Amino acid sequence: SDNATTVIGRTMELGGDRLIPEWIVAAHPRSSVGGTNGVTNLPVNEYGYVSVDFDSVDFIPTVSEGMNEHGVSLSVQTFRQAIYQEHREIRPTKPAILFTEVAALLLGGCKTVDDAVTVLDTVTVLGNDVPTADRSHWSIVDAQGGSLVLEFTDGKLQAHDNSQIATMTNDPDYTWHLRNLNNYASLSTAWPVASYAVETDLTPNSAVPSAVGHGFNLMGMPGDYSP
Numbered sequence: 728s729d730n731a732t733t734v735i736g737r738t739m740e741l742g743g744d745r746l747i748p749e750w751i752v753a754a755h756p757r758s759s760v761g762g763t764n765g766v767t768n769l770p771v772n773e774y775g776y777v778s779v780d781f782d783s784v785d786f787i788p789t790v791s792e793g794m795n796e797h798g799v800s801l802s803v804q805t806f807r808q809a810i811y812q813e814h815r816e817i818r819p820t821k822p823a824i825l826f827t828e829v830a831a832l833l834l835g836g837c838k839t840v841d842d843a844v845t846v847l848d849t850v851t852v853l854g855n856d857v858p859t860a861d862r863s864h865w866s867i868v869d870a871q872g873g874s875l876v877l878e879f880t881d882g883k884l885q886a887h888d889n890s891q892i893a894t895m896t897n898d899p900d901y902t903w904h905l906r907n908l909n910n911y912a913s914l915s916t917a918w919p920v921a922s923y924a925v926e927t928d929l930t931p932n933s934a935v936p937s938a939v940g941h942g943f944n945l946m947g948m949p950g951d952y953s954p
Contacts, residue, residue, distance in 0.1 A: 733872050735800040737792055750791075751780045755835065768822040768850070772835030774799075790830035797838045798870025803830050805897040806864035811854040811879045818851070826854035826863055826879070833867060840873040844886050852879060866895040876901045911947050919943035 756775045778793030794800040809826070817823045824832065829852060836846045854862060864878035866889070874889040878900060887901045896904070919938035928934050938944075942952045 733798075733868065733870055735794070735868055737802050739792075749781065753778055753780045755831070768824050769828055769832055770836065770849075774835060774838065776834040778830070778834065789827045790834065793830060793834045795834045795837070799834060799837050799839065800868045801830050801834055802866045802895070803863050804866060804895065805860070806862050806878055806900070807859040807898050808900055809854070809859070809862035809864060809879050810881050811862075812851050812882050813855070814851075814853065816851045821849060821851045823851045823853050826852050826857070829863075829865060829877075833865070837867070837869075839869040839871060840867050840875045843867055843875055843877060844884065847877070847884055852884075864901075868893075913946055914948065915944040917944060 754775070754777050755772055757773065758771050760769055760771050774795045774797060776793050776795035776799075778790040780790055789803075790801070791803050792801070811826055814823070829847070832850065833843055833846060837843050864876065866874070866876055868874045872890065874893055876887040876889045876895050878885050878887075880900060885901070889895060889901070892905070892908075895901070919940075919942075921934075921936045921938050925936065926934050940952060945951050
């Protein structure tokens with residue numbers, strides 16, 4: 728915004744019978760455990776947070792979106808390509824959690840996005856036996872404007888600095904989304920102008936190619952003016 732305030736937005740278009748309709752807005756105070764029943768490996772919350780929860784894998788109440796007391800905001804998004812860590816990586820100092828618990832872990836333990844990788848290094852994130860349609864990656868933003876996309880590929884955590892792009896969605900992986908932006912290099916907020924280098928005059932006041940409407944600056948967007 729104009730006064731350098733960071734504003735976080737999220738759209739949610741999930742649908743279908745697989746979704747449980749009982750979405751819950753829940754407050755998770757400091758010193759509570761991840762906000763869920765039956766969770767034993769999450770540490771107690773260092774910071775309080777508010778989230779939108781629902782029952783997911785194994786009926787564990789799962790954070791889908793939340794913000795903590797320091798302004799760290801996290802979004803859970805579908806990532807079917809995810810390959811999480813293996814059981815053999817579990818150590819006494821790195822207890823196992825399910826990937827559906829990552830959001831609670833980060834909201835309860837991060838003051839900025841810089842803390843996220845350090846916090847995730849304290850646990851082993853499992854979930855490779857869960858159907859791929861239910862797997863996730865995470866977009867995390869802080870009050871200072873820092874932004875990361877966190878995803879597990881080939882069993883390794885990837886932390887992508889997303890501060891410049893500052894938006895994220897579901898599949899595929901973050902690198903694919905960056906390359907896909909090249910498909911929209913022609914988009915412009917200005918009035919479209921045809922390329923004079925290839926323009927050919929046919930009759931007076933008629934030339935091809937010609938931008939015949941202001942919507943031609945949006946070529947490549949869904950519903951554009953392409954033939």
